[in-house]
Amino acid sequence: MKPTPLLQITGLRTRIGAVRAVDGVSFSVSANETFALLGESGCGKSMTALSIMRLLPEHGSIDAGMVFLEGRDLLALPEASMRAVRGGAIGMIFQEPMTSLNPVLSIGEQVGESLRRHRNLGGAALRAESIHLLNAAGLPDAARRISEYPFQLSGGMKQRVMIAIALAGNPRLLIADEPTTALDVTIQAQVLQLLRSIQRERGMGMLLITHDLGVVAEMADRVGVMYAGELVETAPRDAFFAAPFHPYSRKLFAALPGRGQRGGALETIPGMVPALDSAFAGCRFAQRCDAAFERCQREAPAWTQLAQGHAVRCHLAPAGSGTAMPIPAASVTQAAVSKAATALLAVRNLQVHFPIRSGLLQRQVGAVKAVDGLSLDIGVGETLALVGESGCGKTTVGKAIIQLVKPTAGSVLFNGSELTRLGAAGLRAQRSGFQMVFQDPYSSLNPRMRVVEILEEGMMALGVEPAAGARRKALARLLDQVGLAQTALHRYPHEFSGGQRQRIAIARALAVRPRLIVCDEPTSALDVSVQAQILNLLKDLQNELGLSYLFITHNLPVVDYLAQRVAVMYLGRIVEMGDTQTVLERPRHPYTQALLSAAPVITGPRPPVIRLHGDLPSPAQPPAGCHFHPRCAHAMEVCGRLYPGQTEISPHQVVWCHLANQIP
Missing domain, CATH: 3.40.50.300 (P-loop containing nucleotide triphosphate hydrolases)
Structure with missing residues (x-):
């Protein structure tokens, strides 16, 4: 017997005035599972999350559908009961931590607010648990940072504080809305690893909202592609990345930059996501789809099952085929190293x-x-x-x-x-x-x-x-x-x-x-x-x-x-420094190697991530010797007292490292 999902959404429709922001969305999230909602801005991803939490903007209303969390109908609960659900049974990490954190309250006060509300803690117990949560979220020197304010923290540190606040009520479901947007690859890797480890420890379900295919590849168990207020494709992660079917999904893959597209133009999606206050007669993607035909303009496509767990809303779907279209190989061209020597x-x-x-x-x-x-x-x-x-x-x-x-x-x-x-x-x-x-x-x-x-x-x-x-x-x-x-x-x-x-x-x-x-x-x-x-x-x-x-x-x-x-x-x-291809394929500085290892991998095996210890030192007090040596796994005695000179690996690559000719 299949276990009951932690979160079950059926036919959810959310309206903001005349705008149908969420229009008939259905999916489920199980315990220990990450379901990723993928799509462009304006497709309704964040509004789906806000509808689950019943945090709608003015003039917003849920017109239809069901939202069940552990068997409870959230749409039927009175507002007083929903306050216990928000931050308690459901934790949420918002996209921009700087605007989500209160600038006039200390970090400790903001974590403590959730602990008082959902776990009834106070005094020394509240402070101890706040420090414990911040440590668990990976905030360095949490006992000192607890009295600081958001403006004193880096972007990665603020995101860790948001994670600690979201975890304070011991949630069963965590909603992460673009949790790594605009973060560096090293900080992004740390945040994603933190979310994975916390999920394993607590057995939480996770709804991950993102437009980053690399983050989806790293984190998701299942994927839902959203367009113009509705889901157009759902699939297990491996099946989705091996062979996405919907033309919109395939366009998202084709738009990714990389060496395969060097010298050529990236695939783009003409036009914009249609206004959600308009009436749709056919497929909502038809106006931007290269494969659209007459039926697409007049008839909305129904769901077609391609394979186990892989379904698509498209008239081109071969019913019951069990296979999806593979991603076409990109043509590989090489650009010149430099257009001019001047x-x-x-x-x-x-x-x-x-x-x-x-x-x-x-x-x-x-x-x-x-x-x-x-x-x-x-x-x-x-x-x-x-x-x-x-x-x-x-x-x-x-x-x-x-x-x-x-x-x-x-x-x-x-x-x-x-x-x-x-x-x-x-x-x-x-x-x-x-x-x-x-x-x-x-x-x-x-x-x-x-x-x-x-x-x-x-x-x-x-x-x-x-x-x-x-x-x-x-x-x-x-x-x-x-x-x-x-x-x-x-x-x-x-x-x-x-x-x-x-x-x-x-x-x-x-x-x-x-x-x-x-x-x-x-x-x-x-x-x-x-x-x-x-x-x-x-x-x-x-x-x-x-x-x-x-x-x-x-x-x-x-x-x-x-x-x-x-x-x-x-x-x-x-x-x-050097030619792009040389540096990215054969990096010689440990810091470059760490940056490259932290970048998300969409297809193929993922190389081991090189974890950097701590955060970037203060430029007001840079370390003696090589500035990177406190975080470097290869550091030697000389690294702590002498800044390395320039080593020319080849005419196309120079490195400032004492081990430049020894690190593979």
Whole structure:
């Protein structure tokens, strides 16, 4: 007899005003099982979780369906009983810990709040259990951190606090909504391993919401693909990754960047998720599907069973076939190592130190060494990727190169001009040659300005196309280049999707005709399909305009697809640099090896993950000798007292490590 699922959802329909956010969703989650909900933003994944918790926004209502947790109908419970379920029987980890944690309450107060409510603890017992939970969640030095506030913690630490809060009520079901979005690969690996180990210890069921196929491959037992408010495919993990059937599922796989797509364009999904307040006559994916035919437009597909546990909602499904379509092999092409040998940018011994001041007279008592002696070159038409953990100084490097942050020392030679020696007027004359695309387009675009004003601002300030008529023609060409309609000029940033806002940010950078663009994590929070569109756009613009990119990221598949060379950064310094293929296939620095081992593997066997001890040291007090030696499994006596010099492994790879020629 099949055991009763921990969570059983049947025909769930949730409406927010006229929007049918969840439209007939059914699935189950058993104890010790992880069910992953996969899909683009706007498909209804998070709203499904909020419906389970009955945490709907204003004007939201559950119109139909059943939600049973351990045999109890959650939709029939009074609100007072649901308060005991939330945080008690069901724990939830929200997507953005910084906005989920209260900035004016200490970490201990926020963990303790849940312990008081669901376990009736107080006094010394509450403090001891709070420290125990934070230790179990992997927060270093929990006894000290318990009195600190969220702004004093890194992103990975804040996520661990959210996990501790979610576990405080001993939940039977854990809902994790994008728990690793925008985290570094090393921190992501730690968080995922933590969730797996806690699940094994407690026997919890887990509903994992994500758009990251790598996370699904690591964590899920079963997968549900969601599109436009409904599930379109469900399958065991291995069956899904071996042969996804639904055209939407296959498009998500094809949009993943990597070496297989080098030199070619990534697969994209045209259009957007349809508005959920519209009436659907046929298949909801039909307007974006290459395989759609007349029946798809008029008749909604029913579920078809492909194999045991593998079902799909598609008219192309062969009923009872027992097999699904395999993923087509990607064509493999090799890009040239560099498009040109001419260096557009040459950075030498760059330092950016931020003073630490104390006392009544604010005397300097130390310095945060954000960048501490960094050198790199970028050729004309070349992409150099800069990778490393959060806090290692990547963004500061980008800002210092384009002089948004004043370097403490070093040389930045751009197109033959020494930028660090230029005054305000001289720097202004050079400013159009280099621009920056920031990580979050919403916060970097002025919400009170229309797109035309955003794009014209830089052109007018730097004297590019001073005539209004020529400027408007240039803006029209610019929108065509970034794939936006001309009507976008007269709209505001809030009227666009995340991917469209990033296109506007790229257009703003291009408006002054730069030769170098610093791209700071431009795709980190985007769905895989939107990410593919932005990467294709960047590559097309590079080919068309001969642009050079400094691409700051922690996404190694993106590096593999886009960059000719890669520099690995740790605590203000580069520790390994070389051709992308050489560094990613044969890394020689222990830190690079750890980064690569932590990256999720979608297909094939997963190599052992190299666990790094502790967190990134403070740049205000970097370790003596090699900065990485406190976390390195290969560290020797010399590593603790002497910083390693440069070792040239080959003309295509250099490493800063005492064991560079000995580590396999």
